[in-house]
Amino acid sequence: MKHANKVVPALVALVAMAGLASCGSGDESKTEAVSGSSASRPGDGPESASMGGKVPTIVIRNGEPVGGVRELEYDAGDQIRFEVSSDVADEVHVHGYDLMQDVPAGGTVSFDFPAEIEGIFEAELEGRKEQIAEIRVNP
């Protein structure tokens, strides 16, 4: 067991380093991606309602969200507020919370509800099956 006492800690340390390294790198690349995208395209990165104060608006042109799927991030207990301004008539569906509102062509609808379910939810144009936003509610 003398031999064992040297090999095992070495192995354990090696794997621990590998594990922590992969954890760290994963975290960094993610932060980079987020800050990078929000710098080049403001409003594209995750945004928090409590930070800005202004209500984010998702603009729909030709049935697709301008700037891609909008990421919205909240903490549980926050108030989720956003508006959808669309050039096509459809129904906006927030999954999980199961909220639905019809939007007429050229019209705007606003959502305002408490973030009481944790997880990742999508909002989509129900008729077109087009995802327009990803809503994250952190605990």
Add this chain to the structure above:
Amino acid sequence: MSLLPFAHALAARQDLPIPAWLFAWGASIVLIASFVALAAAWRKPRLEEAHWRSLGAGLSRALFSSPVQALCGLVGVFLLGVAIYAGLRGTEAPDRNFALTFLFVTTWLGFPFFSALLGDVFRPFNPWRAVGRVAGAGFRAIAGQRPAHLAYPERLGRWPAAVGLLAVVWLEVVYGSSGGVAVGLDPHAAATAALVYSGYTLAMMALFGTEEWCERGEIFSVYFGMFSQLGCFGVEDGKLGRRRPLAAASHWATLPGSAAVVIASIATTSFDGAQEGAFKSAIESTFDWLVDRGLGLTAALRLTDTIFILLCFAGVALVYLLGVRGMRTIRGAPSLAMLRPGFAHTLIPIALAYLVAHYFSLFVFQEQAQFAYLLSDPLGTGTTDLFGTASAGVDYRVLSANAIWYVQVGALVVGHVLGLTMAHDRALVYWPDYRDATRSQYWMLAVMVAFTCFGLYLLSVANG
């Protein structure tokens, strides 16, 4: 292009990635547990004998009586029939149709969990086995002799089931794409696949015999049966009994191809968990590369996903084989041909842990749908309300994000410890000197730590 895990088509909610601090804690606990496991090494194998004890002849007589067996078989056939009918005739909305949730959540995810706890509960309800047995009994009654079967090629072992397992997951997560967008499997395709599989299975049972095919080739029997080896309830000689947990698994991998079954399970769960997270950018660049080469969008997405599933399989197999190869360096090691299947069963708890970590929340949420609106309105057309629950919804508040994280990390840590335990026990069989056995297990320890930390890593970058 958007790549969505299968769960996405059914559930309106996805898990948040586990936070970095929990990842670090999980990995640390795994390493400490491994260290303790080695230090506390026992010196005689304890899991080679199952110590099976009957739970009483009366209980077994009742459970295995013809009426009860017939009833279970009928339930299985009826539910498969409902799923196929709903898939063919019901709505094309994946989340409103009975077929997808029943086949891919209730059955495909439910039986591994419950088999591990309760034993091989799928066997009595297996619809194809029920049909095969009735057909066999009918043949005997008419012809007055047992049906003659081909001898199953022993070298094939469980390979048909391993390939089948990859095919099921391929259908589940790869096939359902259109125009470069993963839209999820549609109910009609699922029902058609179930019909095709039924025809294939019954033909194989006719060729090789019902029980023979269930033991080796029938995907669901082999896959669920694998998890049932972990638990403490088992059937021997037609009697139900209790046995030492984990011990029955010791002799599960004796058939060729068994290692491939458990490796396929870990690989496919990894793929589904990684496609939205860890592999996302690699998948996207492969997809773009294929599209630039002139491939159609749907074909490019399917080919990309197929390549990545096979890469996952190769990767998991490689890590396992490296671990086994490493054990050969310990003096007195048995041949590679003996070692290769010899440690396959130690991956079963890891496979189960991966399933729990990746699908636990989906299962809890989607079973609410199963037992509420999908049962009352199986076709999803809004025209029936059999049990008055057609308008009930899924309450996503029953599990907090924290509860899900703890279950995920807890499952991986427990699976890791069980795998280590089984591997150490097997090593004591191959190396009579427990010090050699312990040394051989540095290799398996590295394999297990790799799988568990990879599992934690997948959770930490999930749905990124």
